[in-house]
Amino acid sequence: MSGQAGHIIVKNLTKIFARSDLNATLVALENLDMEILPTEFISIVGTSGCGKSTLLRIIAGLETATFGQVFCDGEAIRDTDPRRGLVFQEHSLFPWLSVRDNIAFGLRATGKYRSSVELVDRMISIVGLQEFANSYPHQLSGGMRQRVSLVRALIVSPNVLLLDEPLGALDSFTRMNMQDELLRLWNEHRNTMILITHDVDEAIYLSQRIYIMSPRPGRIACEIPLRISYPRNRSSSEFVNVRNMILRKLDFAKEEQEDYNL
Numbered sequence: 001m002s003g004q005a006g007h008i009i010v011k012n013l014t015k016i017f018a019r020s021d022l023n024a025t026l027v028a029l030e031n032l033d034m035e036i037l038p039t040e041f042i043s044i045v046g047t048s049g050c051g052k053s054t055l056l057r058i059i060a061g062l063e064t065a066t067f068g069q070v071f072c073d074g075e076a077i078r079d080t081d082p083r084r085g086l087v088f089q090e091h092s093l094f095p096w097l098s099v100r101d102n103i104a105f106g107l108r109a110t111g112k113y114r115s116s117v118e119l120v121d122r123m124i125s126i127v128g129l130q131e132f133a134n135s136y137p138h139q140l141s142g143g144m145r146q147r148v149s150l151v152r153a154l155i156v157s158p159n160v161l162l163l164d165e166p167l168g169a170l171d172s173f174t175r176m177n178m179q180d181e182l183l184r185l186w187n188e189h190r191n192t193m194i195l196i197t198h199d200v201d202e203a204i205y206l207s208q209r210i211y212i213m214s215p216r217p218g219r220i221a222c223e224i225p226l227r228i229s230y231p232r233n234r235s236s237s238e239f240v241n242v243r244n245m246i247l248r249k250l251d252f253a254k255e256e257q258e259d260y261n262l
């Protein structure tokens with residue numbers, strides 16, 4: 001596989017759910033088009049319920065499109081694949097496995113575990129958890145658990161990492177540290193990063209491009225390229241200007257939804 005893998009194309013994607021509770025169908029995503037280049041770090045922001053998780057689950061292969069298609073490196077996505085790793089907000093670690101065994105779990109599934117004890121140790125030290133290698137999830141803080149989830153997804157060297165509000169449950173201090181951690185991991189692995197977040201600052205701090213989604217039905221309202229060099233300063237004027245612009249656009253997307261509901 002070339003170093004330039006991890007190219008995602010979303011073409012005219014529509015997702016309709018049958019909702020027996022509403023006795024109706026719900027158009028969660030409508031005619032979405034996106035292209036994410038190999039090694040790109042992009043974020044998706046939008047109000048809750050606008051279809052962000054649904055979009056990510058379709059890219060992961062956990063959910064199917066109703067219309068349209070999603071491609072990864074030219075192949076239509078039909079199923080999950082270790083080349084596309086997924087990290088959720090709720091840490092999904094196995095409570096009965098130690099940190100070391102949780103991180104090694106993905107490798108075991110690919111049959112590489114025997115040759116990779118060193119790799120597991122290296123990943124543990126990358127996120128500074130050497131002293132906790134034999135601890136169990138309940139013995140860790142929320143931030144530590146999320147670091148374990150991140151390296152567990154990264155250890156199989158996925159070309160694409162799909163992150164669904166992975167830092168959403170953390171306090172703001174831990175969250176900022178984890179954002180730097182994410183940038184470090186991205187610099188090291190150079191994979192494609194697709195991050196869903198409701199935190200506009202987080203999206204600006206991390207990504208090269210931001211998609212803003214508007215709700216009901218979920219659509220791409222606009223796309224904002226960020227040309228600020230890394231590491232970014234949250235109080236710089238360019239940062240603050242972009243933040244104001246995005247907040248205005250999010251408000252606008254919400255007003256459009258209100259018109260739509262009239």
Ligand SMILES: Nc1ncnc2c1ncn2[C@@H]1O[C@H](COP(=O)(O)OP(=O)(O)O)[C@@H](O)[C@H]1O
Pocket residue numbers: 017018019026028046047048049050051052053054055
């Ligand atoms: N499996 C499902 N069955 C039915 N409706 C769903 C399902 N998953 C999501 N939805 C609906 O689709 C819409 C988008 O949900 P979601 O993608 O979770 O939004 P977000 O992640 O932006 O908050 C919501 O109205 C939600 O209720």
Ligand SMILES: [Mg+2]
Pocket residue numbers: 052053054
């Ligand atoms: Mg969601």
